[in-house]
Amino acid sequence: xxxxxxxxxxxxxxxxxxxxxxxxxxxxxxxxxxxxxxxxxxxxxxxxxxxxxxxxxxxxxxxxxxxxxxxxxxxxxxxxxxxxxxxxxxxxxxxxxxxxxxxxxxxxxxxxxxxxxxxxxxxxxxxxxxxxxxxxxxxxxxxxxxxxxxxxxxxxxxxxxxxxxxxxxxxxxxxxxxxxxxxxxxxxxxxxxxxxxxxxxxxxxxxxxxxxxxxxxxxxxxxxxxxxxxxxxxxxxxxxxxxxxxxxxxxxxxxxxxxxxxxxxxxxxxxxxxxxxxxxxxxxxxxxxxxxxxxxxxxxxxxxxxxxxxxxx
Amino acid sequence: xxxxxxxxxxxxxxxxxxxxxxxxxxxxxxxxxxxxxxxxxxxxxxxxxxxxxxxxxxxxxxxxxxxxxxxxxxxxxxxxxxxxxxxxxxxxxxxxxxxxxxxxxxxxxxxxxxxxxxxxxxxxxxxxxxxxxxxxxxxxxxxxxxxxxxxxxxxxxxxxxxxxxxxxxxxxxxxxxxxxxxxxxxxxxxxxxxxxxxxxxxxxxxxxxxxxxxxxxxxxxxxxxxxxxxxxxxxxxxxxxxxxxxxxxxxxxxxxxxxxxxxxxxxxxxxxxxxxxxxxxxxxxxxxxxxxxxxxxxxxxxxxxxxxxxxxxxxxxxxxxxxxxxxxxxxxxxxxxxxxxxxxxxxxxxxxxxxxxxxxxxxxxxxxxxxxxxxxxxxxxxxxxxxxxxxxxxxxxxxxxxxxxxxxxxxxxxxxxxxx
Numbered sequence: 066x067x068x069x070x071x072x073x074x075x076x077x078x079x080x081x082x083x084x085x086x087x088x089x090x091x092x093x094x095x096x097x098x099x100x101x102x103x104x105x106x107x108x109x110x111x112x113x114x115x116x117x118x119x120x121x122x123x124x125x126x127x128x129x130x131x132x133x134x135x136x137x138x139x140x141x142x143x144x145x146x147x148x149x150x151x152x153x154x155x156x157x158x159x160x161x162x163x164x165x166x167x168x169x170x171x172x173x174x175x176x177x178x179x180x181x182x183x184x185x186x187x188x189x190x191x192x193x194x195x196x197x198x199x200x201x202x203x204x205x206x207x208x209x210x211x212x213x214x215x216x217x218x219x220x221x222x223x224x225x226x227x228x229x230x231x232x233x234x235x236x237x238x239x240x241x242x243x244x245x246x247x248x249x250x251x252x253x254x255x256x257x258x259x260x261x262x263x264x265x266x267x268x269x270x271x272x273x274x275x276x277x278x279x280x281x282x283x284x285x286x287x288x289x290x291x292x293x294x295x296x297x298x299x300x301x302x303x304x305x306x307x308x309x310x311x312x313x314x315x316x317x318x319x320x321x322x323x324x325x326x327x328x329x330x331x332x333x334x335x336x337x338x339x340x341x342x343x344x345x346x347x348x349x350x351x352x353x354x355x356x357x358x359x360x361x362x363x364x365x366x367x368x369x370x371x372x373x374x375x376x377x378x
Numbered sequence: 379x380x381x382x383x384x385x386x387x388x389x390x391x392x393x394x395x396x397x398x399x400x401x402x403x404x405x406x407x408x409x410x411x412x413x414x415x416x417x418x419x420x421x422x423x424x425x426x427x428x429x430x431x432x433x434x435x436x437x438x439x440x441x442x443x444x445x446x447x448x449x450x451x452x453x454x455x456x457x458x459x460x461x462x463x464x465x466x467x468x469x470x471x472x473x474x475x476x477x478x479x480x481x482x483x484x485x486x487x488x489x490x491x492x493x494x495x496x497x498x499x500x501x502x503x504x505x506x507x508x509x510x511x512x513x514x515x516x517x518x519x520x521x522x523x524x525x526x527x528x529x530x531x532x533x534x535x536x537x538x539x540x541x542x543x544x545x546x547x548x549x550x551x552x553x554x555x556x557x558x559x560x561x562x563x564x565x566x567x568x569x570x571x572x573x574x575x576x577x578x579x580x581x582x583x584x585x586x587x588x589x590x591x592x593x594x595x596x597x598x599x600x601x602x603x604x605x606x607x608x609x610x611x612x613x614x615x616x617x618x619x620x621x622x623x624x625x626x627x628x629x630x631x632x633x634x635x636x637x638x639x640x641x642x643x644x645x646x647x648x649x650x651x652x653x654x655x656x657x658x659x660x661x662x663x664x665x666x667x668x669x670x671x672x673x674x675x676x677x678x679x680x681x682x683x684x685x686x687x688x689x690x691x692x693x694x695x696x697x698x699x700x701x702x703x704x705x706x707x708x709x710x711x712x713x714x715x716x717x718x719x720x721x722x723x724x725x726x727x728x729x730x731x732x733x734x735x736x737x738x739x740x741x742x743x744x745x746x747x748x749x750x751x752x753x754x755x756x757x758x759x760x761x762x763x764x765x766x767x768x769x770x771x772x773x774x775x776x777x778x779x780x781x782x783x784x785x786x787x788x789x790x791x792x793x794x795x796x797x798x
Contacts, residue, residue, distance in 0.1 A: 075409055075412050075414060075415075076409070077405070077406055077409065077730060077733070078405070079405070079408040079409045079412075080404070080405040080408035081405065083408070182784055185784060185787045185788050186783060186784060186787045189787070191787060191788040191789075191790075214405075216402060216405075216730070217730070228788055228789065231788070232727070232784070232785065232788060233727050235731075235784065236727055236728060236729070236730040236731045237730050266380075276400060276401070276402045276405065277399040277400050277401065277402075279400070280400035280405075281398075281399040281400045282384045282385035282388075283383075283384055283385030283388040284399060284400075285384075286381060287381065287382040287384070288380040288381050288382070289380055289382050290380055291380075292380060343384065344384055349382055353380075353382075
């Protein structure tokens with residue numbers, strides 16, 4: 066089979082995406098597939114229509130790969146691709162939308178508020194920060210509403226540091242999410258074709274699970290499966306599956322969550338095009354489920370080719 | 379028993395390797411290499427201006443005429459014939475040296491690495507201009523040197539600031555291993571140390587018993603025609619001089635050199651042999667033949683005029699776009715403009731916005747070992763064309779104005795710079 070592996074692009078996660086793409090390319094070649102690695106550029110449509118491509122493997126992270134736009138184009142070109150379809154991607158990509166949908170469907174997610182540059186510039190919303198803070202209570206996480214890899218994310222302990230954290234996140238996206246912090250254990254639950262893989266427990270060795278902790282070998286301690294009681298692990302898997310259903314995902318997904326002291330999982334965000342680098346969470350979970358990386362990639366290609374289960378648009 | 383080890387070698391790494399982590403800034407720069415982005419970030423010489431046919435002819439001749447020797451190991455100090463030519467290069471700046479005084483290195487960067495290895499114990503104090511060349515800071519920190527910056531202004535390093543630092547060090551019972559400086563067209567500030575300050579710096583080097591490292595990559599790329607005396611000429615026993623062919627010929631050929639007092643030079647030769655046995659003979663012969671048979675000074679003049687034109691384009695566009703809002707250095711030569719943002723604006727934070735607007739620069743903090751430089755950035759004019767530079771500055775100005783308006787709304791500052 067001929068697979069085009071799409072990675073790179075101009076998103077802030079270009080480097081991470083290239084790293085995912087390279088690894089996927091090698092894995093699929095090992096399995097005997099013809100692989101065409103592609104960076105996103107102006108020749109994409111021509112390349113995909115002139116070459117006989119059976120499946121596009123999406124290893125794009127960041128806006129262009131996850132906001133649904135590339136999926137719409139591939140639908141238009143009638144090229145099968147891995148991962149969720151356009152609408153699900155777009156819903157998951159915007160954290161304020163996905164959290165709203167999750168809550169509406171009974172999936173537990175921490176309280177939040179959204180603030181846009183437009184609201185600050187045009188109707189003085191910056192003057193209502195104390196109200197937001199009073200409603201959510203410190204500490205707060207401040208994140209770009211759209212974006213990944215923890216870029217632009219800061220934890221804020223007190224009011225005085227809030228404006229600077231918001232301004233910082235605005236550099237990544239024109240709206241920021243202020244979210245109540247849940248204290249407990251950080252876990253990620255990945256799903257392949259709707260089935261939950263073992264949860265990965267995450268402990269950054271120094272401070273937060275930020276960009277450096279994510280992409281430096283050895284900077285984070287992982288436990289797979291997570292050291293959770295069986296019923297709690299089950300609740301995490303159920304929460305991830307509920308998120309999958311609510312957003313209409315297909316093929317692959319990762320839900321990041323916090324498990325509080327009472328064993329309640331809180332879904333923070335959903336990633337429809339999760340990282341596939343050597344330090345990424347989904348491949349760790351797959352390995353623990355006896356699904357080696359090569360087999361995982363091949364499975365995703367097969368799902369794309371045959372349509373896979375689930376997935377709405 | 380569920381722990382997953384992604385780096386099983388972690389316990390074996392030396393302490394100095396602990397700071398080596400993935401970085402957000404490096405990841406963001408992956409985008410800067412895309413053709414959509416006008417990159418005012420990198421300091422890459424415009425090698426497309428080289429006469430490629432001439433380089434090809436020289437390289438072919440080396441292999442044809444001296445193949446077996448060119449493909450052999452070399453000596454630790456570098457090829458004799460090349461060192462003779464490098465002395466000619468220095469003479470073009472009125473710097474006197476004897477070929478025996480030189481050690482050829484793998485670019486100027488290796489000289490910085492070897493000197494750091496030679497002088498720095500963990501925690502030793504190293505003085506450097508603030509801001510300072512990022513590669514030098516990297517070399518010093520790799521050997522756990524502790525960098526203290528000496529302020530500079532439009533005339534280069536401020537001697538009185540050095541006095542203050544030396545007084546503080548003396549009071550604390552400390553001393554500095556050396557002072558690192560780029561006196562000509564400094565990277566990143568773009569300015570040169572004035573003639574009076576060169577005298578003042580040498581006088582202070584005597585007074586404080588300081589060893590100076592004079593790094594001179596850009597000396598021949600001088601826009602003002604004012605050749606200032608080299609520190610090494612003023613006090614050869616107090617100064618280690620570093621030269622390179624990277625900016626006047628090719629960075630890919632990796633030829634740099636150090637001129638040092640004899641005891642230091644002997645140690646450098648031994649360190650060089652430990653580091654890589656010898657410089658590549660092949661590239662040394664190519665460099666030697668280039669300097670011996672080609673009109674290399676004409677090439678330098680061509681580079682200089684090219685960079686001058688690009689620098690003028692940048693300065694003109696900066697004045698047009700940001701004259702009210704920012705301040706910047708006026709380069710005396712070299713590759714870089716150092717820009718200061720409006721009060722409160724942080725160049726590292728601004729970078730993602732700039733990349734979204736399709737322009738890149740290097741945030742000022744990269745040029746300080748102590749976290750300073752948050753309001754500054756380095757803009758390079760060496761690689762993009764004048765038109766690209768103008769477009770890049772326009773994009774940057776848009777980002778800065780946008781940010782100023784947002785800051786005014788968020789913090790209630792007096793509105794300014796909104797562009798209307």
